Amino acid sequence: MNSKKRRKITSEILVNGGLLVLCLLWTLPTLGLLVSSLRPPRAVNTTGWWTALRPTEEAGNPRFTIDNYRQVLLGRDMTFVTAEGETVLASGDDLSTALLNSIAVTLPSTIIPILIAACAAYAFAWMKFKGRGFFFVVVVALLVVPLQIALIPILRDYTRLNLTGTFLAVWLAHTGFGLPLATYLLYNYISTLPREILESAFLDGASHFTMFTRLILPLSVPALASFAIFQFLWVWNDLLVALVFIGSRPEVMVLTQRLQEMVGSRGQDWHLLTAGAFVTMLLPMIVFFSLQRYFVRGLLAGSVKG
Amino acid sequence: MELIQESKPTAGVLHWFTTGVGRLLVSLLVPVLTFVVMWQVFIFLREGDAPKLITVAVAIVWGVGGVALLYVLSNWVVDQLPGQLQAQLRPYVFVGPALVILGWYLLLPTVRTLYASFFDARTANFVGLDNYIFAFTDPKMLESFRNNLMWLIIGTFFAVAFGLVIAILADRSRFETIAKSLIFMPMAISFVGAGVIWRFIYAYKPPGVEQIGLFNAVLTTFGLEPQAWLTLRPWNNLFLILILIWLQTGYAMVLLSAALKGVPQELLEAGRIDGANEVQIFFSILIPYIQGTIVTVATTIIILTLKIFDIIFVMTNGNFGTEVMASMQYKQMFRFTHFGRGGAVAIVLLIAVIPVMWYNLRQFGERRAF
Known part of the structure; x- marks a missing residue:
C-alpha cells in the first residue's frame, strides 16, 4: 500500500513537473517581449530582459517605463541614450492610425462573411432550389484553393475598379477567402437544427426571411460566435492579404504591415519593436482569453484555415 | 411577412x-x-x-x-x-x-x-510550359521545395508530438486549465508578432558584449561563441520552423486533448488488468483510438506549412537559403511582376494542397463536431 502511494506521488511530481517545464518554455518568449517593452531603451538594447530585476549601478534611471508605448502609439519623439552613450532624438512610430485601420478592416471582415455564409448555409440546409447539390459541392471544393491563387486576378480587377487601398477591397477579399469554410461549418450546424421548430414556424406563416432572422440566427449563436472569434483572429493577424490589397498607402496600412515595416527599418531598436509587437497582440489576446471557450469549440468543429 | x-x-x-x-x-x-x-x-x-x-x-x-x-x-x-x-x-x-x-x-x-501560368510576365504571349519548367528547375525553386518539405515533416511532427505529450500530461494534472491556456496562448499571436518575439530570442551581439538574445545568452553562459542563428545555413530553417511549432502546438493539444477525453475508461482499465504498462497502453490503446484526430491535426498543420509565408517574410525574406513556395510566389508576382511564373508557382501550391485537403475533409466528415 505504502509503495503504491509513493508511486502515485512520484508520478504526480513527474506529470506536474514536466507540465511546468513545458509551460515555462512556451510562456518565456512572450514574457520576454512584455518585460522588454516596459524597459528603458538603453537597458533593452544592452542587457538581457531576464536581468530586469537585477540591481543596476545607474541610479536615477527607472527600471520600468511606459515611454516605449507612448512613442509607438502617439508617435511622440523621444530622446534616449544609446548603447554607445550618445543622446539621440528618435522620431516616434505612430501606430495609432494603424490600430484604427486594423479595427476598420477586421470588424466588417468578420461580420460580413458570417452574414453571407449563414444565409447561404440556411438556403443549402432548408430550401429547395435548382443546383443545390452542385453548388454545395463547389463550395466544399473551394476549401482547397490557397488564397495565393487569387492574388493576381483580384488585384487586376481592383486596379481596374480603382479599389486598391480601400477598406472595401480588403473586406471583400477576406470575405471571399473565408466564405467556403464559414459556409461549410455553419451548414454543419444549421442543418442539424430540429426540423419541428422550423416546420411549425413555417405553418404559422413565417416567411423564409423572418425564419432566418428570428429563428435561425438566434439559434446559431454558438456556431456564429465560434467562427467569429476565429475569423477575427485570422483577419487581425493577416499580413499577406493586407500587403497585396492595401499596398503601401500609410493612411490605410494595418498593424501587421506597420510592424513588419518596423522590423525592416528599426530592426535593432528592440524597445520600440517589442512595444509595437505588444500593441498588435493586445486586442487578440483580450478576445482570446475572454472567449477561449468559443474558440476551442470552433477549433474542434474544424475552424482552421491556412 | x-x-x-x-x-x-x-x-x-x-x-x-x-x-x-x-x-x-x-x-x-x-x-x-x-x-x-x-x-x-x-x-x-x-x-x-x-x-x-x-x-x-x-x-x-x-x-x-x-x-x-x-x-x-x-x-x-x-x-x-x-x-x-x-x-x-x-x-x-x-x-x-x-x-x-x-x-x-x-x-x-x-x-x-x-x-x-501558360503566358509570359505580362500575360501577353503564350509560352507553353516554360513557367512550369522554371518552377521545377530553378535552383531557388528547388531550394523552396526542399525547405517546404522540411517545414512539413519537422514542423508537423513536433507540433503534433508536443501537443500529444502536453495533452496527456494536462489530462492527469490538477492544473489542466491554466497549463492548457498558457500553451494555447501563442495561437492568438500573429506570425508577424511571433516573428518579432523570436527575432528577439535569436538576437546576436558580437562576442564580448552582453547578449540580449536568450539563445546566445545561454550559449555564452556555457562559454561558447554566440551565433547569428538566422543566417546559419542550413540550420536557420530549423530555427524558423521552431516558431511554427511554438504557435501550432496549442492547436494540436486542444484537439488531441478532446479526443483523449473520449477514450473510454473501461478500455484503459481492461488493458491494465491484462498487465500492460503505461507505455504499452499508450501505443496499443490510446494512439489507435485517437488516430482519426491525429490525422486531422497533422493534415491541417501540413496545409499550413505548405502555405507558410509570413514567418519567412518577416524573419529572413527568403534570404540565406530559407525560401519557401509561398515566398517565391510572392516575389515572382510583386518584385519581378512575372505573373506567369507567379501563377505557375501558385498552381503548384494548389496541386500540393489538394490531396492533403481531400484527406483532411474525409476525416472531418466522419467526426462532425459542434
Whole structure:
C-alpha cells in the first residue's frame, strides 16, 4: 500500500513537473517581449530582459517605463541614450492610425462573411432550389484553393475598379477567402437544427426571411460566435492579404504591415519593436482569453484555415 | 411577412403602386437609389479627409449595414414579384451573394491563374510550359521545395508530438486549465508578432558584449561563441520552423486533448488488468483510438506549412537559403511582376494542397463536431 502511494506521488511530481517545464518554455518568449517593452531603451538594447530585476549601478534611471508605448502609439519623439552613450532624438512610430485601420478592416471582415455564409448555409440546409447539390459541392471544393491563387486576378480587377487601398477591397477579399469554410461549418450546424421548430414556424406563416432572422440566427449563436472569434483572429493577424490589397498607402496600412515595416527599418531598436509587437497582440489576446471557450469549440468543429 | 405589411400603407395611399408597372418601377428604383447612396458614401470614405475615428466608424457601419441592406432589399424586390416566381427566386436571395463572391474570389481566379501560368510576365504571349519548367528547375525553386518539405515533416511532427505529450500530461494534472491556456496562448499571436518575439530570442551581439538574445545568452553562459542563428545555413530553417511549432502546438493539444477525453475508461482499465504498462497502453490503446484526430491535426498543420509565408517574410525574406513556395510566389508576382511564373508557382501550391485537403475533409466528415 505504502509503495503504491509513493508511486502515485512520484508520478504526480513527474506529470506536474514536466507540465511546468513545458509551460515555462512556451510562456518565456512572450514574457520576454512584455518585460522588454516596459524597459528603458538603453537597458533593452544592452542587457538581457531576464536581468530586469537585477540591481543596476545607474541610479536615477527607472527600471520600468511606459515611454516605449507612448512613442509607438502617439508617435511622440523621444530622446534616449544609446548603447554607445550618445543622446539621440528618435522620431516616434505612430501606430495609432494603424490600430484604427486594423479595427476598420477586421470588424466588417468578420461580420460580413458570417452574414453571407449563414444565409447561404440556411438556403443549402432548408430550401429547395435548382443546383443545390452542385453548388454545395463547389463550395466544399473551394476549401482547397490557397488564397495565393487569387492574388493576381483580384488585384487586376481592383486596379481596374480603382479599389486598391480601400477598406472595401480588403473586406471583400477576406470575405471571399473565408466564405467556403464559414459556409461549410455553419451548414454543419444549421442543418442539424430540429426540423419541428422550423416546420411549425413555417405553418404559422413565417416567411423564409423572418425564419432566418428570428429563428435561425438566434439559434446559431454558438456556431456564429465560434467562427467569429476565429475569423477575427485570422483577419487581425493577416499580413499577406493586407500587403497585396492595401499596398503601401500609410493612411490605410494595418498593424501587421506597420510592424513588419518596423522590423525592416528599426530592426535593432528592440524597445520600440517589442512595444509595437505588444500593441498588435493586445486586442487578440483580450478576445482570446475572454472567449477561449468559443474558440476551442470552433477549433474542434474544424475552424482552421491556412 | 412583416415586409409585405410594411409596404401595404403605401399601396393604400396610391393605388397606382399596386398595379404591375408601378410595382416593377418601384422595385427597380429602390435598389438603384440605395446603390447610388451607398456609392456616394464609398467615395466620401475613399476621398474624404474626415477625422480618422469618424471615417473608421462610418466605414464599419456602411460596410456591415450595406451587406444587411443587400439582403433586405433583394428580399423585398422578390416580394414584389408574382407568387410563382417568388418561390423560385427566394433561395437565390439567400445563396446568391455567397455564390457571386465565391465565383469572383476563388473559382474564376483559379481558372485565370491557370491561364496566366501558360503566358509570359505580362500575360501577353503564350509560352507553353516554360513557367512550369522554371518552377521545377530553378535552383531557388528547388531550394523552396526542399525547405517546404522540411517545414512539413519537422514542423508537423513536433507540433503534433508536443501537443500529444502536453495533452496527456494536462489530462492527469490538477492544473489542466491554466497549463492548457498558457500553451494555447501563442495561437492568438500573429506570425508577424511571433516573428518579432523570436527575432528577439535569436538576437546576436558580437562576442564580448552582453547578449540580449536568450539563445546566445545561454550559449555564452556555457562559454561558447554566440551565433547569428538566422543566417546559419542550413540550420536557420530549423530555427524558423521552431516558431511554427511554438504557435501550432496549442492547436494540436486542444484537439488531441478532446479526443483523449473520449477514450473510454473501461478500455484503459481492461488493458491494465491484462498487465500492460503505461507505455504499452499508450501505443496499443490510446494512439489507435485517437488516430482519426491525429490525422486531422497533422493534415491541417501540413496545409499550413505548405502555405507558410509570413514567418519567412518577416524573419529572413527568403534570404540565406530559407525560401519557401509561398515566398517565391510572392516575389515572382510583386518584385519581378512575372505573373506567369507567379501563377505557375501558385498552381503548384494548389496541386500540393489538394490531396492533403481531400484527406483532411474525409476525416472531418466522419467526426462532425459542434
